[in-house]
Amino acid sequence: MHGFSYRNGELFCENVSLQSLAEEHGTPLYVYSGSTLVDHFSRLDSALSGVSHEIAYAVKANSNLSVLRLLASKGAGFDIVSGGELFRVIKAGGDPAHCTFAGVGKTREEIVYALEQGIYSFNVESEEELRYLNQVAGELGKIAPAAVRVNPNVDAKTHKYISTGKSENKFGVDFGAIADLYERAAAELPNIKLRGLQMHIGSQLTSIDPFIEAVEKVIPLVTSLKEKHGIEFWSIGGGIGIVYEDTLASGSPEWWASKSESERPLTIEKYGEELVPRLKDLGLKILLEPGRYIAGNAGVLITRCLYEKKGSAKTFKIVDAGMNDLIRPALYEGHHEIVPLTEPKTSDRLKVDVVGPICESGDFFCQNRELPDFQPGENIALMSAGAYGFVMASNYNTRPFPAEILVQGGEAKVVRKRQTLEDVIAGEEL
Structure with a gap:
């Protein structure tokens, strides 16, 4: 479920018209639904209620301070992958004692900072890192809490750039x-x-x-480690997928009811039903590290159509957002549903490429897709842009970062101002 739907012919985020936000704040523009963030967190928390657990939100998915503060207020812990993300969590009011620090290349400065702040655990990716962590902690006269990341060699059957659990991936230590x-x-x-x-x-x-395959494979190992070394938690990671196609319709209960069980995407209820019985008798705290599941369908990127270019082979819709604003389609062929902010009056479709202004052939949001025939001057929304959207943005082609808006009910607040050109070059010197 999510907070985006058409009302009286206009696309809304909760009780706020996206067209009104685009007119007031300009485009490109990221808009997040606070109720969706809270709903997804709460549903996941409820699905795991049968086992001692903590949800450590993956900050890398969307690290806006207001997003972090909202989740912290609901009891979230945090999964971080840099010292900078720990800094963000603290600034947002999160508790370092509920932070786990992952990542294969932690620097000395990051380790020292995390030890000083008192994080819950370092998730260590190699023996070399574990020995270095021991060295730094010793020099500071501290004890570093740690968990080693096991690579269970399970094929997640996802895109090769976001698969992390096989033996050829750079993450973790071999199961054996x-x-x-x-x-x-x-x-x-x-x-x-x-x-x-x-x-x-x-x-x-x-x-x-x-x-299921990964949990069942690792249970004997984690049971043995508890007996021999007294470990207290098992982090089973994140990775729960979201709806990227037909996203707008999936916001309604009717859409889910219309699907047979085999047609439905993995639901969090199914996730809990299958995993909780396998985990509840281990006597360990279970940590989860969701990011995309909580934030992905909680955000959209609004962009304005600038031109229509009809060539001999294709029709291009050129918009004012680019791969610097949302890189997922260019980086790993990520799909985003594209819908006009004004509800189409007919079912007519036109096969188009939606492309941005960046000087790269990879600067596209879709190719050869049948879409409503929106015109220059009209605004469209790229759905499911709440995770790995703004956080992966850049200033490529000296393009300022877009603004970010957080909507809660009928209130819309700017939670990051649009960057100016002076902001872009700040810090550079002649």
């Missing part, structure tokens, strides 16, 4: 090497506290089967 690594760490690393075990097999998983 974990037990020995914990033995060595316990014997040789006095400034490490082995607090847990972590895994994450990939993103945008739309089937429950890879989750």
Whole structure:
């Protein structure tokens, strides 16, 4: 479910017209639904109610301070992958004691900062990193809480750029090497506290089967580590997929009711039904690290059509947002439903490419897709842009960052001002 729907011919976010936001704040423009963020967090929390757990929101999905503050107010912990993300969480009012620090390349400065702030655990990706963490903690006279990331060699059957749980991926330690690594760490690393075990097999998983396979494979390992080393938590990662196609319709209960069980995407209720019985008797706190599931369908990117270009082979709709604003289609062929802010009056469609102004052939939002025939001057929304949208934006071609708006009910607040050209070059010197 999400907070976007047509009302009286206009696309709304909760109780606010997106057209009115575009007119007031300009385009490109990111808009987030606060009720959707809270709803997705709460539903996931409820689905795991049968087991001791904590939801550590993956900050990398959408790190706007107001988004983080809203989730922190609902009891979220946070999964971070840099010192900068920890800084953001603290600025937003989050508790470092409920932060887990992942990532394969943590620097000394980041490790020191995280130790000083008292994070819950470092999710360690290699033996070399674990030994370096022990060294830095020793120099500071501290004990570093740690969990090693196990690579269970499970095929998540997702895009190769967001698959992380196979042996050829750069993440984690091979499944067969974990037990020995914990033995060595316990014997040789006095400034490490082995607090847990972590895994994450990939993103945008739309089937429950890879989750079940990974959990069942790792349960004997995590049980043994609890007995031998007294670990207290098991992070089973994130990766729950969202609806990217037919996103607008999926905001209604009627759409879900119209689908048979085999046609429905993986629901969070199904996720809980399958995993909680497998986890509840382990005597461990279960950590989840969702990002896309919470934020993905909570946001849209609004952009204005500038021109229509009809060539001999294609028709192009040229818009004012580019791959610098939303890189997912160019980076890993990410699909985003594209809808006009004014509801089409007919079902007529035109096959087009929707492209941006960036000087790259990869600067497109869709190719050869049948869409309503929106015209120059009209605004459209790229759905499902709440995760891995603004956070991956850049100033390529010296284009300022768009503004971000957070809607809660009938109130819309600017939670990031549109960047100016002076902002873009600030810090540079002649």
